[in-house]
Amino acid sequence: MIKKDVLTTLAELPNLIKVKKLLRPRPGDTRDCLGARVAANAARIPRRSAFVCEGQALDWQQFNAEANRYAAVFRAQGLKRGDAVSVLMENRIAFMVVVVALNKLGVIASLINTSLTGRPLTHCAEITNASKFLFGEECMDAVSDVRDTLSLADGDYLFVPDAGSRAAPPWALDMAAAAAEADAENPVETADIVIDDTAFYIFTSGTTGLPKAAVLSNRRYLLTASVVQVGGLQLTEDDRLYLCLPLFHGTGLMVGAGAAFLAGASMFVRRKFSASQFLPEVRQYRTTAFVYIGELCRYLLHVPAQADDADSPLRAVVGNGLRPDIWHNFKRRFGIQRVAEFYGSSEGNVGFFNLLNKDCTVGTSALPTALIKYDVDRDEVVRNAAGRCQPVAAGEPGLLLGKITPHTRFEGYTSAEATEKKILRDVLQPGDAWFNTGDLMRTVDVGFALGLPHYQFVDRIGDTFRWKGENVSTNEVGEILNLHPQVALSNVYGVQVPGTDGRAGMASLRLEEGVENLDLDSFSTHVHGELPHFARPLFLRIQREIDTTGTFKLLKGELRKQGYDPALVADTLCVLKPGSSRYEPLDAAFHAQIVQGTAGY
Known part of the structure; x- marks a missing residue:
């Protein structure tokens, strides 16, 4: 009799084949972008739900039209392909409208953490050479406080209403008012946007308040989102994603929203996570998938258990940081059938994905990687007499590296110096170059896995x-x-x-x-x-x-x-x-x- 483990793994094979096709390299001048995918949704499934948030709902046709109107205003402001715009807004539908509208024109959305104020906020607005600063009503005070420190003129600020309790300041253009009179047709510029164009700047955490801006191309955004959609959450237009992670981070915007955009799935958007409201909202809005970080799963387990916690439409979750000590309890309590744990970073060139739905693993990778010996006590890479790094044995923790090749580029940061610091050279052979993730990983036995090695996150190394x-x-x-x-x-x-x-x-x-x-x-x-x-x-x-x-x-x-x-x-x-x-x-x-x-x- 064939074991259940083998049968469930073989059932994943069709989607695994689809993912393999998605990973085939595409020429850099291939015309494709998020904005084009949204327009395609509007043409294919115009009346399907796109977003639900705070009592507002838009279908794909309505959302695409609103993004087009904003794009027309951006064009009228002189913005063009390759320009950058700082974006400071909380999670809401208008945030999605803004980033899609900019992408339709080939303009880079520089996504700033909404908790930043003062010097860190000024720094983020300056290092990307953004020619405009778009902000939500909810962030107006933070922007007002740094205006004197920025090299922007009054006409370079763009205001997006929120609750409507405060009008646009005299030094900023009211985008909603301008968009109400704008053209709703798809911009012609979208047809020229290619996958090698930069789509977003996503900032690192910025420990000292001085974050680095990671470069995110259309290629990497679409590739990651498509792998999550097809192999991870297995989303279709019949699904609805519960989305409460910050959209200025890669996990929220690329992994979560990206997968929904590409599937044509609906999104329930929440400004901030609430453990007590999670299950009631999952049931009320019929959400079938959820994007998480491990901390959120732990918070949910701290909510007093109820007998019917597993009674909800939620079937699949995607995210990173779900630790083995709570993995099984989380799945069992909330009736989760599929945990698509992944490993990656906004700037990195390497990623792992639990496509076979194995427990307590970040899955496998089709990208060239290496696990090398690392002296944790001395906080340094171990090299032999020839100066080369040494691969670890199976099951032994090692520093994860991603090989830099023409097809697995490290897009880095806007700072060349910061980019070079993340590269290890002459690792396994003279002249090679690898992205240093700064993380220790190990291979783990997950049973029958089609011969694919599976990995488990161990720890961050010394400097992070x-x-x-x-x-x-x-x-x-x-x-x-x-x-x-x-x-x-x-x-x-x-x-x-x-x-x-x-x-x-x-x-x-x-x-x-x-x-x-x-x-x-x-x-x-x-x-x-x-x-x-x-x-x-x-x-x-x-x-x-x-x-x-x-x-x-x-x-x-x-x-x-x-x-x-x-x-x-x-x-x-x-x-x-x-x-x-x-x-x-x-x-x-x-x-x-x-x-x-x-x-x-």
């Missing part, structure tokens, strides 16, 4: 850790902490917190000569003023000396092992408790709460 869904640069946090007048040197690293995903920040501090005790009030004010919430270290360790290598590189391995356990650390330990803005001494009682998972993190 992931917390609250954001990647945090330890070096950048350290530079900020070192600016405090009492801190001589800081060593930042990630530590595990039970009941949470990723790693929280911890900083070992060496105080300036003559400083006996850290001024916690002053230091707390400094941290909260200079770092976003996800980058603030939760734990501090005050050391007399900080260990380094012979080349003065900070050592983190032993510090990570000892963590914030008062029983293992003789140095002074401090903690930033949930909801608090001030560091305080960490005692054994609160440490016990952290270990038990009841501290509130």
Whole structure:
């Protein structure tokens, strides 16, 4: 008798073949883009639902027409193919209208994190050379505060209404009013847009408030979205996607919305995630798929269980960061049939996808990759006497690299210097080049898998850790902490917190000569003023000396092992408790709460 595992895997084969066809390289001058796909939906399924959000609903014909009207206004503003526009808006239908309208003209949408203000916001608007700044009514104060720091004229600001409680300021054009009078026909420019054109700039987290702008082409957007649609969620026009991740991030816009755009599926759009409202809304709006990050799944499991939690139309989910410790419980409780876990990044040239619906894996990849030996304690790549890196054995954790080839390009950032820092050269042979993901992965046994190796995420390596869904640069946090007048040197690293995903920040501090005790009030004010919430270290360790290598590189391995356990650390330990803005001494009682998972993190 054929095992059930074999049968279920063989059932995935037709979609796997379709995905393989999608991965065939297309010439860079192939004419295709998101805007063209939306126009095709409007022609093919005009009356099918496209979006539902906050009481507003649009079908594909209505949505396409609205995007066309906005495109006409953008054209009238002098925007053309290759130009860039800063976009600062929360999740709503108007956000989708804006990015599709820009794409129809070949204009690059530079998508800025809506939590940014002040210097970080100015930085994002400047580094992409955006000629216009489009913002939603909900973000008007943040933009108003930085106008004097930008090199834009009053006519370069574009306003999109939201609740309607505030009118467009005199220094900005009301896009909705202008679009109401504009032409709703498909722009002729869309036919000339090619897959090698840049579609979006998507910013990295920006630990210090100074993010990097990752370049995202039409090619990579469409390829990723199509793989998710066909092989991951297996979406059709009969589906509706529950979408609550920020649309300025790649997971929300490319993985989630992208798959729905290409399938012609409907989208239920929510500004922010709510664990308590999730299941009621899934049932009310009949959503069949959901795009997640692991933290959201954990939050959902924290909601008190009900006997009918699995009774909903939800059948498939796609995302990253669903950890093995909650994987099976999440699937079982909410009746999920398909978990399309993936691995990738907005800027990277490598990706893995769980196309065979195997548990606790990010799946497999058709792209050229390597897992090489990495010394975690010394925080460096291991090379042999010839200077080459060494592949790891099966099942052994290794640093994941993606080979840079004409068909797997690393599109990088707008900064050439930042791009080069992510490339390892002369890895396996002289002259080769590989994108350094900064992540440790390993192969795992998932049973019958058509001979395809499957992988599992292990951890971020030394200079970066992931917390609250954001990647945090330890070096950048350290530079900020070192600016405090009492801190001589800081060593930042990630530590595990039970009941949470990723790693929280911890900083070992060496105080300036003559400083006996850290001024916690002053230091707390400094941290909260200079770092976003996800980058603030939760734990501090005050050391007399900080260990380094012979080349003065900070050592983190032993510090990570000892963590914030008062029983293992003789140095002074401090903690930033949930909801608090001030560091305080960490005692054994609160440490016990952290270990038990009841501290509130």
